[in-house]
Amino acid sequence: xxxxxxxxxTPSSTSRIKVAVIGAAGRMGSEVCRAVDEAxxxxxxxxxxxxxxxxxxxGADVVVEFSVPSASPDNVAYCVSKGVNVVVGTxxxxxxxxxxxxxxxxxxxxxxxxLIAPNFAIGAILMMQFAQxxxxxxxxxxxxxxxxxxxxxxxxxTAARTAELIGSARAEAELGRIPDATEDDPDGARGAxxxxxxxxxxxxxxxxxxxxxxxxxxxEQLTIRHDSFDRVSFMPGVLAGVRAVxxxxxxxxxxxxxxxx
Numbered sequence: 001x002x003x004x005x006x007x008x009x010t011p012s013s014t015s016r017i018k019v020a021v022i023g024a025a026g027r028m029g030s031e032v033c034r035a036v037d038e039a040x041x042x043x044x045x046x047x048x049x050x051x052x053x054x055x056x057x058x059g060a061d062v063v064v065e066f067s068v069p070s071a072s073p074d075n076v077a078y079c080v081s082k083g084v085n086v087v088v089g090t091x092x093x094x095x096x097x098x099x100x101x102x103x104x105x106x107x108x109x110x111x112x113x114x115l116i117a118p119n120f121a122i123g124a125i126l127m128m129q130f131a132q133x134x135x136x137x138x139x140x141x142x143x144x145x146x147x148x149x150x151x152x153x154x155x156x157x158t159a160a161r162t163a164e165l166i167g168s169a170r171a172e173a174e175l176g177r178i179p180d181a182t183e184d185d186p187d188g189a190r191g192a193x194x195x196x197x198x199x200x201x202x203x204x205x206x207x208x209x210x211x212x213x214x215x216x217x218x219x220e221q222l223t224i225r226h227d228s229f230d231r232v233s234f235m236p237g238v239l240a241g242v243r244a245v246x247x248x249x250x251x252x253x254x255x256x257x258x259x260x261x
Contacts, residue, residue, distance in 0.1 A: 017042045017061050017243065018042075018060045019042050019045065019060055019064060021036070021046070022048045022054070024047035032066060032235070032238055035239060045060050046058030054078055057084055063084055063087070064089070064242065073100070080101075080112050082109075085112055085246050087115045089120060089238070092153060092157075093116050101251055113246055113252070115255065116254075117253075119157065119234075121233045122236060132165040134213075134215055135165070136169050136172070138215035139178070140178055141178060141197055141215050142213075143155075143162055146202040147207055148207050156209070160194055162211070163199050166213070167197055210228065240255065240259065241258060
């Protein structure tokens with residue numbers, strides 16, 4: 001574990017947000033460290049990775065957590081126990097894990113905000129919102145997510161969240177099951193089903209993070225697609241979360257709630 005050298009005092013130093021990053025050596029974590037270092041209103045006070053002692057988290061106001069699904073709940077619980085706000089980009093947050101986290105936040109020593117964000121790219125958030133709006137108009141829908149082959153989970157958190165939003169919108173519109181005459185699929189070629197929506201995962205060298213949502217009706221098709229070609233595309237959303245999380249005590253799922261969407 002290393003801690004960044006404190007910035008020299010400035011007249012506006014009291015308004016600067018002290019940020020620590022868990023998973024700092026990872027692909028996303030290292031990009032977050034760079035973004036926090038370069039932002040005019042944040043100071044990087046700690047970098048942590050597997051095996052590091054979290055201790056007082058460098059005195060952070062906010063921790064950004066990008067680790068792995070198996071480690072994330074314990075990392076977030078530790079931050080909450082210290083009364084430190086957390087912005088979480090790690091996937092794997094099931095309803096059971098979220099319920100446990102809500103209990104932990106309720107027992108925190110001070111009002112604490114936790115943001116669980118399946119995706120921080122503004123375009124990806126808009127894609128999910130547009131898909132939710134379109135869902136009630138189309139009989140058929142499928143989600144295809146495409147990522148680099150080093151991604152350890154499938155489907156992506158963004159795809160799962162998109163399917164949940166679509167499924168909720170379809171239920172409110174009282175749409176029936178998505179038409180599909182498939183009777184024989186022993187190898188799962190039709191993909192996973194999340195909230196009744198087929199979701200397909202592609203892992204391909206050269207990709208970063210991509211998703212398309214296909215809607216179909218008689219005589220037409222609507223495709224909503226988002227592409228992240230570089231992890232820098234996630235940083236404006238991460239910083240937006242860092243700046244707003246203290247103003248949203250409790251557990252929030254989805255950055256869109258901080259953006260007025």
